[in-house]
Amino acid sequence: MPDTPDYSWPAVEKRRVIGKRTSRLDGYAKSSGTAKYSYDIQRPGLLYGAVLTCPHAHARLTSIDAGAAQKSNGVTAVELLAKPGEEIHYAGYEVAAVAATSEDLARDALRKIKVEYEVLPHLVSERDLAKAGSRAKPSGEQVTGDPDQAFKDADAVSEGFYGIPVINHCCLESHGQVIEWKGNQFEYWPSTQNLSGIGGDLAKVLEIPATSVHTHMDVMGGGFGSKFGHDRWGEFGARLSKKSGGRAVKLFLDRSTELQIAGNRPSLFAKIKLGGKKDGTMTVWQSESWATGGVGGGGLPAGQLPYVFRGVPNKRMTHTSVSVNAAEERAWRAPNNPQLSYVTCCAMEDLAAKLNVDPVAFFDKNLDYAGKIPGPEAYRAQLKKAAELAEWARLWHPRGQSGSGSVKRGLGIGFNAWGGLGHPSKCLTTINPDGTVKVELGSQDLGTGTRTVIAMVAAETLGLPVAAVQVRIGDNKYPPSGPSGGSTTVGGVSASTRKSTMNALAKLFEVVAPALGVPADQLEAADSKIQVKGSPSKNLTWKAACRKLGTKSIAEMGENAQRGPGGLIGSGVGGVQIADVSVDTETGIVKMNRVVAVQDCGLVINPKTAESQCFGAVLLSISAALTEERVMDPVTGRILNADMEFYKLTGIGDVGEIIVHLNREPEHDKRGVIGLGEPPVIGGIAAIANAVTNAIGVRPPVVPLTPDKVLAALEGRNA
């Protein structure tokens, strides 16, 4: 390339597409049911897979006999997935799978597989650390400053217990795939957050070249962090298809298995003691925390507390990781952050109540402890805005002083913090002589609006309407993009698309410059024209300009090479959420009146889908705060609610209003594009728990705040 173009985003006043509310490009396909999810893929002679899982939380498989299943009606292949002698560490572990001509016949066959187990002792609950025994792995104590002295000097000390249990991802499209072999190669339709990488990963375990896998996925039905790998079912699904002569096998987990093994978020429990001064300054933090992320222990690393307010001068912390007999944790939107925010913001509001300080003033005061990015002042501005939108001054009463009626109203606060930047991404832009434009990326749209954002960036750069850009994603024949995790997708794809489209446009300028009689660098693209800068009447229409390409299309790459800062994208955002609830103290029912979410996310490409991300995140928080919990049966070691009747997601009638306020001032915009997947999902649980506590005057220590827990707290039964 002769000159490297200046890739930076156009100035705010020059943007015609970026920053405008734009309907998602696949909206009609999704709403009309014509969008094809991998779950909807139909192939000639399609077979259906089904999986048999272990019913015991801890067992040794002693024998497995699939002879009858093999002969069962419609069965084309059987895979044994566990061997005699194998120790199994959680219920739901896959022990066998079959492929058959219908789902019902596949399930019939599963019932004919005889498996015997020697049942072993299990532990499925981490809540009582004393009972965890050798399953608990404490990490050493971390001490900063002089906590003992700080407690002595404190004007008030508050102590509490706070818990947030394991929850499940519960993606509506369950995990799985369709695989169809053609000779030594196969077609692969997964439901994944990692379109470019997943095929190669699966090829590796199948010991075939990565080039032998063609991965496709147009749309996907939810991942939330749980869909990065091909998983065991990718592997045995491929084998079932191969054994069935290559016929396509559709294997998606049934709901129960999905909830047992295909994604859970670790818990966090903590005993926290805080001290502070009359003026509202928190001076000391002490926490003893523990968590489980399944059989591998896990949960968060020690020393992550307090959340956001890390700079408190005196700290003492221990953390214990507990291994339980349940499937391994998976990343869940903003891994560990909602839990950290929950215990931190709740413990801090308890200290504020002890000190008799309004929580807004209290958090404001202690924000000096927040890190540099986004920084105390950014948070203060957000807290102020959130308080204003939540009508804090009018509606907030000191804890427990919500009037004498049986329905009590309360407000509470939660904070969030996240990184951002962009994953590695490559984009190929083609401009054809007939004026058509396509941009290709091996990326995926999880429902976040990625496809639309790519089109908007390309349209902005090329001076075209959004509809004139064909976006091709969801196929591994396109240039690779990274997995969608950690809010890095919008940064990655917007940067690569911007660069690729600018590179392609520079080539077009070179071709048309002679016709317009100016050097290429004097041209610009706007309003579907290529025009001379400063004299827009000297122009060629986009079509006329492209015709000058003769028979040769332009094809140019652009790359977001690394997760480093580069002008187009940024990182380090914060947000504040305030919840407003009414609690019926006779029934224990919590009603969500309103949640206010004030959020920074840098330059906003599409406010319409960005707001949807925030609404969705707030709704997930409400669900986690009020209804969602994976309930383990201590006797059988199985999940009691591996279904959607009792694994309760928030419903459409359960919420009042949600107010989303995106910070879009020049100082936010100039930071570049920053992902929004994680941050708004973090603070809501704390905000709601604090609001309930504010309303009823006592803290129900463990979410979700179901009526029984609220009533127990009111009766002083804080178990």
Added chain:
Amino acid sequence: MSRTKEPEERATSRAGFSRRGFIRGVGLGSGALSAGVLEGEAAAQAPGAKVVGPGAAPVTLKVNGKVHQLSLEPRVTLLDALRDRLGYTGAKKVCDRGVCGACTVMLDGKAVYACNVLAIEAQGREIQTIESLSEGGTFHPVIKAFVDHDAQQCGFCTPGFVMAAKAFLEQNPNPSYEQVKAGLGGNLCRCGTYMGVRKAVLQAAKEMKGAPHA
């Protein structure tokens, strides 16, 4: 939670062999079904149930006005017949037990959970699926409203919501905001699109007035 529309309401059976009906008929929790109790046996014991099968039997289904002849085991749900046999994949299987609404279709003008209706039981009835709302390249006002209000993210729940919204609006042409919140309570979304859905349903109500659409 505040679901005013109970799952049972969506699974009303006329002919006596709805899936939920025979589960209840033998006094089993619905958990037993997915745990592998033989559906055929359960059906045989349900008082007053017609006995068909267990082998495949001829079944005629009229979907979006088109008649399809099929050979199906009686245990096959309407949802599986639509998706796996007839290629109508707009309705999704998510919970497979009448909780989430992702499989919502209309039977004789009423919203049902297609996972909770047996295909044999849908015979002789008008089955309408989401695919009928964009026939001929025009979109039903509910679909347009869902796009306008971004009432979808991953979109897996969306066709079910659109069908539920259409059925709801046909019964309640002038709903209040609160009625929308209550009336769409039989569908669940994991991505959290409810705010958009509520606004979309109100917009669609306005647009559907005086502009009847199939």
